[in-house]
Amino acid sequence: MRHDAPLAPAATRTTCPYCGVGCGVLATPDGLGGAAIAGDADHPANRGRLCSKGSALGETLGLGSRVLHPLKRNAAGSYDRIGWGEALDAVANGLRSIAASHGPEAIAFYLSGQLLTEDYYVANKLAKGFIGSPHVDTNSRLCMSSTVAAQRRVFGSDTVPGAYEDFDGADLIVLAGSNTAWCHPVLFRRMQDNRQGRSARLVVLDPRVTATAEDADMVLALRPGSDAALFAGLLVHLAGRGLVDRSYVARHVTGFEETLANACEIAPDIAAVSVATDLPTEQIAAFYELWASTPHVVTAWSQGVNQSAQGTDKVSAILNCHLATGRIGRPGCGPFSLTGQPNAMGGREVGGLANMLAAHMGYAPEEVDRVRRFWQAPNIARREGLKAVQMLDAVAEHRIRAMWVMATNPAASLPDADKARAALAGLDLFIVSENVLSNDTLSAKPHYILPAAAWGEKDGTVTNSERRISRQRAFLPLPGEVKPDWWIVCEVAKRLGFGAAFTYTGAHHIYAEHAALSAFENDGRRDFDIGAHAGLDKAAYDRLRPVQWPVPVQQREGTARLFADGGFFSPERRAQMRPLATPKLASETDSTFPLLLNTGRVRDHWHTMTRTGLSPRLSAHIAEPSVSVNPADIARFGLIEGGFARLASAHGSAVLKVAAGEGVAQGSLFAPIHWSGETASDARIGALAQPLCDPFSGQPEMKATPVSIAPVAYRFEGFVLSREPFALPAESWWARLAVQGGEGRLFATDSAIDALAALMRERFDAHEMTELIDRDGGSYRCAVLREGRLAAALFLAPAGRAPLWDTVKAVFADPAATVESRLTLLSGRSPGGSDPGPTVCACFGVGLNAIRAAFEAGAATAEEIGLQLRAGTNCGSCLPEIRRIGARPRASEAA
Numbered sequence: 072m073r074h075d076a077p078l079a080p081a082a083t084r085t086t087c088p089y090c091g092v093g094c095g096v097l098a099t100p101d102g103l104g105g106a107a108i109a110g111d112a113d114h115p116a117n118r119g120r121l122c123s124k125g126s127a128l129g130e131t132l133g134l135g136s137r138v139l140h141p142l143k144r145n146a147a148g149s150y151d152r153i154g155w156g157e158a159l160d161a162v163a164n165g166l167r168s169i170a171a172s173h174g175p176e177a178i179a180f181y182l183s184g185q186l187l188t189e190d191y192y193v194a195n196k197l198a199k200g201f202i203g204s205p206h207v208d209t210n211s212r213l214c215m216s217s218t219v220a221a222q223r224r225v226f227g228s229d230t231v232p233g234a235y236e237d238f239d240g241a242d243l244i245v246l247a248g249s250n251t252a253w254c255h256p257v258l259f260r261r262m263q264d265n266r267q268g269r270s271a272r273l274v275v276l277d278p279r280v281t282a283t284a285e286d287a288d289m290v291l292a293l294r295p296g297s298d299a300a301l302f303a304g305l306l307v308h309l310a311g312r313g314l315v316d317r318s319y320v321a322r323h324v325t326g327f328e329e330t331l332a333n334a335c336e337i338a339p340d341i342a343a344v345s346v347a348t349d350l351p352t353e354q355i356a357a358f359y360e361l362w363a364s365t366p367h368v369v370t371a372w373s374q375g376v377n378q379s380a381q382g383t384d385k386v387s388a389i390l391n392c393h394l395a396t397g398r399i400g401r402p403g404c405g406p407f408s409l410t411g412q413p414n415a416m417g418g419r420e421v422g423g424l425a426n427m428l429a430a431h432m433g434y435a436p437e438e439v440d441r442v443r444r445f446w447q448a449p450n451i452a453r454r455e456g457l458k459a460v461q462m463l464d465a466v467a468e469h470r471i472r473a474m475w476v477m478a479t480n481p482a483a484s485l486p487d488a489d490k491a492r493a494a495l496a497g498l499d500l501f502i503v504s505e506n507v508l509s510n511d512t513l514s515a516k517p518h519y520i521l522p523a524a525a526w527g528e529k530d531g532t533v534t535n536s537e538r539r540i541s542r543q544r545a546f547l548p549l550p551g552e553v554k555p556d557w558w559i560v561c562e563v564a565k566r567l568g569f570g571a572a573f574t575y576t577g578a579h580h581i582y583a584e585h586a587a588l589s590a591f592e593n594d595g596r597r598d599f600d601i602g603a604h605a606g607l608d609k610a611a612y613d614r615l616r617p618v619q620w621p622v623p624v625q626q627r628e629g630t631a632r633l634f635a636d637g638g639f640f641s642p643e644r645r646a647q648m649r650p651l652a653t654p655k656l657a658s659e660t661d662s663t664f665p666l667l668l669n670t671g672r673v674r675d676h677w678h679t680m681t682r683t684g685l686s687p688r689l690s691a692h693i694a695e696p697s698v699s700v701n702p703a704d705i706a707r708f709g710l711i712e713g714g715f716a717r718l719a720s721a722h723g724s725a726v727l728k729v730a731a732g733e734g735v736a737q738g739s740l741f742a743p744i745h746w747s748g749e750t751a752s753d754a755r756i757g758a759l760a761q762p763l764c765d766p767f768s769g770q771p772e773m774k775a776t777p778v779s780i781a782p783v784a785y786r787f788e789g790f791v792l793s794r795e796p797f798a799l800p801a802e803s804w805w806a807r808l809a810v811q812g813g814e815g816r817l818f819a820t821d822s823a824i825d826a827l828a829a830l831m832r833e834r835f836d837a838h839e840m841t842e843l844i845d846r847d848g849g850s851y852r853c854a855v856l857r858e859g860r861l862a863a864a865l866f867l868a869p870a871g872r873a874p875l876w877d878t879v880k881a882v883f884a885d886p887a888a889t890v891e892s893r894l895t896l897l898s899g900r901s902p903g904g905s906d907p908g909p910t911v912c913a914c915f916g917v918g919l920n921a922i923r924a925a926f927e928a929g930a931a932t933a934e935e936i937g938l939q940l941r942a943g944t945n946c947g948s949c950l951p952e953i954r955r956i957g958a959r960p961r962a963s964e965a966a
């Protein structure tokens with residue numbers, strides 16, 4: 072087996088901690104706390120490739136931002152370092168006393184798809200089996216839960232039927248509500264390989280034209296929220312074309328006739344679909360015909376489908392089309408949910424969602440009894456707990472008094488995030504297990520902060536989108552007093568008197584128990600069965616190769632696909648097609664909130680940036696929080712491109728930079744989710760998002776919140792670069808970012824030039840400073856030089872004439888750059904030549920201006936750019952963007 076091929080002596084095989092593609096990584100520690108990172112050519116998910124985020128993992132291993140010791144909040148609201156013994160006793164005593172006076176249901180755990188399966192398993196077991204609270208939910212509620220609800224409702228179990236190989240073998244790939252090029256880049260490369268090698272077609276369904284759409288054959292910019300109507304119409308079309316697989320449906324499906332009748336009501340014909348989706352009838356007809364005539368079709372989706380008040384119906388509508396045609400579980404076809412987090416799937420497997428119990432079992436009485444007997448649980452929860460948004464309401468209303476948050480940043484990522492943060496701050500007992508010392512959730516001042524092991528230090532398993540279980544292996548020692556999350560949970564369990572059920576000798580021991588539970592009284596009736604791993608010892612666990620579940624005892628090599636021959640996990644072993652609720656569209660705008668705010672991700676940042684924010688490379692692609700606005704709306708609302716705007720919803724507000732978004736429809740806005748109270752003065756996008764949830768899944772509608780927008784003007788704009796943090800005048804707008812050798816802030820302010828000059832003079836020695844003040848022109852430039860190197864800089868200009876950030880940043884970042892001419896630098900020109908512009912290729916640090924220049928000089932394709940500049944030749948995440956840059960001048964020539 073290739074997976075046993077010899078490695079360079081010190082490389083550790085592990086898995087990327089970011090997205091659900093679950094790429095294999097080879098990490099070679101450098102002995103100084105860092106590591107060289109490479110793709111694992113033998114991992115079936117990526118075969119050696121990594122995207123920009125995976126490639127930059129080595130830049131995120133520093134300890135500067137980490138919490139390294141248990142901390143306890145003191146009366147003054149600051150923190151004292153305490154020992155583990157004191158911390159664990161205090162947490163256990165606090166939980167015990169709240170359970171004693173208010174009952175176990177006053178306690179909640181809020182977990183995360185960034186925990187390892189083993190951490191997740193023990194946390195869920197402690198809360199649901201031993202403390203006796205059902206209120207365990209996870210950030211996967213915000214991410215996957217509509218898919219879980221639909222798959223359980225339709226398949227009878229939360230099973231992803233297909234495998235990544237289906238993307239290699241499909242003739243048509245439909246991406247619904249998924250910016251795959253940026254969010255699952257390595258899988259997107261596989262799709263592009265299929266497009267180039269086998270001429271597969273790619274269709275993108277997204278109201279916004281994304282980087283993914285740049286590389287697609289057909290783009291349907293449907294109205295937000297209208298996916299269910301589009302797929303109901305497809306079902307009607309398939310039936311009309313006689314393409315229903317009658318034999319598959321007769322043998323393996325119930326509810327077909329009612330579902331078709333319901334689809335005919337929702338979407339009787341293409342004209343009706345056109346009204347619902349706002350798409351031209353020809354485009355709908357072309358899409359339907361392509362889908363109908365291509366048996367090997369994969370329909371994949373993520374947050375544009377899940378994060379929606381109709382998410383469960385949207386997913387069901389997709390599943391219905393695949394079931395009706397029997398295009399499921401066979402090579403090259405099937406419905407495919409792209410999971411977000413590295414272990415979103417593992418969390419579902421252990422039962423981390425509030426409506427699940429454990430090992431894909433829910434709360435049916437026999438399931439509760441089975442899990443109770445297996446765990447020998449004294450206080451098993453007997454009914455579903457509160458889902459994330461309701462859970463936070465219960466915290467706000469003091470029905471929940473204690474909460475333990477692990478590996479997620481809810482004060483930033485929940486909808487109505489200002490309210491969530493205030494609710495957390497009011498808990499009687501608030502415990503956070505974290506990697507970092509500071510984030511928005513920690514700003515709500517937990518009573519205890521418990522230092523948890525981070526990627527590279529922790530050991531366990533994760534499951535990717537295709538059900539593949541892979542090991543994350545430690546290659547760095549635990550720093551300070553940091554401990555693995557599972558250890559922390561088990562130590563608290565012991566102190567609560569549950570020691571006998573939590574005496575694990577290591578992660579392998581927990582995994583072996585989890586595997587045994589999956590097989591316990593299973594008999595093939597439950598999808599999640601990894602019985603072949605029950606009782607695995609440490610040596611076998613350490614050797615574990617990536618494998619797709621189910622892995623029952625009789626099938627140790629795992630299972631690539633399910634359901635080609637039925638075998639669903641409902642009582643009758645049939646899939647249950649269900650009529651949809653009449654699809655409601657996304658929330659309505661009104662005169663107060665006339666626009667719909669869509670939120671999502673950018674290529675090089677991960678969520679609230681606690682890790683990607685440490686990487687200068689990743690911070691160079693998109694440097695500041697912005698809102699993309701259709702040019703017509705820029706004019707309509709009196710905005711200025713490159714200026715600022717305040718967005719407000721019924722829940723909260725933020726001030727963002729205005730970017731002209733050609734790809735954003737009129738009436739819509741798009742803002743990234745990544746900036747928080749940590750990294751920007753006023754850009755907490757979660758504060759605006761509405762807490763409206765899908766009625767079945769409880770997943771909040773994060774993609775369509777009614778908002779208003781209004782221009783905000785500042786007198787000056789500028790940036791500051793420094794080796795140490797630098798405080799700006801209090802009322803300034805700013806965004807902070809990692810820069811090689813220090814940090815940078817892009818800012819805007821009304822403060823006078825003299826106020827900023829005074830700040831610099833306070834901070835730095837006069838003899839190291841060179842200043843250029845132009846009061847008439849309204850600009851101020853200051854460089855601080857030490858031993859010929861740029862040690863700090865502050866540039867300020869009148870708003871709209873922001874000085875050349877990229878040039879000065881490059882000088883600041885380059886350890887070899889000596890500044891021979893201060894005046895050249897202060898003039899904003901690079902000592903070495905021209906301004907690089909924002910980084911496009913993060914791997915080789917190639918800027919926008921170089922790529923533009925190469926196209927202008929005659930390069931015709933992204934491949935030629937690769938040959939000339941190397942841009943796009945490593946991870947390829949920037950290829951869609953390079954193509955777009957190349958298309959611009961040619962498009963305008965053609966016009």
Ligand SMILES: Nc1nc2c(c(=O)[nH]1)N[C@H]1C(S)=C(S)[C@@H](COP(=O)(O)OP(=O)(O)OC[C@H]3O[C@@H](n4cnc5c(=O)[nH]c(N)nc54)[C@H](O)[C@@H]3O)O[C@H]1N2
Binds near residue numbers: 373374412671676
């Ligand atoms: N770079 C990067 N990659 C990531 C992450 C990250 O933070 N950064 N996070 C990971 C996680 S946890 C997740 S969940 C995934 C998310 O991956 P994606 O779901 O691909 O990412 P998003 O940007 O949240 O949203 C996807 C698209 O949905 C579209 N959309 C909005 N409303 C609708 C609608 O009504 N219908 C349709 N069809 N589309 C709509 C949006 O315009 C957006 O382009 O990414 C994972 N990968």
Ligand SMILES: Nc1nc2c(c(=O)[nH]1)N[C@H]1C(S)=C(S)[C@@H](COP(=O)(O)OP(=O)(O)OC[C@H]3O[C@@H](n4cnc5c(=O)[nH]c(N)nc54)[C@H](O)[C@@H]3O)O[C@H]1N2
Binds near residue numbers: 485504526556
């Ligand atoms: N408006 C809007 N909101 C959204 C979304 C959206 O599209 N729009 N997307 C939603 C989705 S899909 C998701 S997945 C969430 C993500 O939202 P979050 O989960 O809140 O975001 P992260 O920044 O990943 O937070 C993870 C935290 O856990 C810490 N951490 C990382 N690894 C470990 C570990 O091993 N142990 C411990 N104890 N701590 C660790 C990190 O330092 C970080 O503080 O955001 C959701 N919120």
Ligand code: SF4
Binds near residue numbers: 117256258
């Ligand atoms: S695609 Fe990128 S972020 Fe996702 S697992 Fe692979 S390397 Fe990590």
Ligand SMILES: [Mo]
Binds near residue numbers: 213411412
């Ligand atoms: Mo997610």
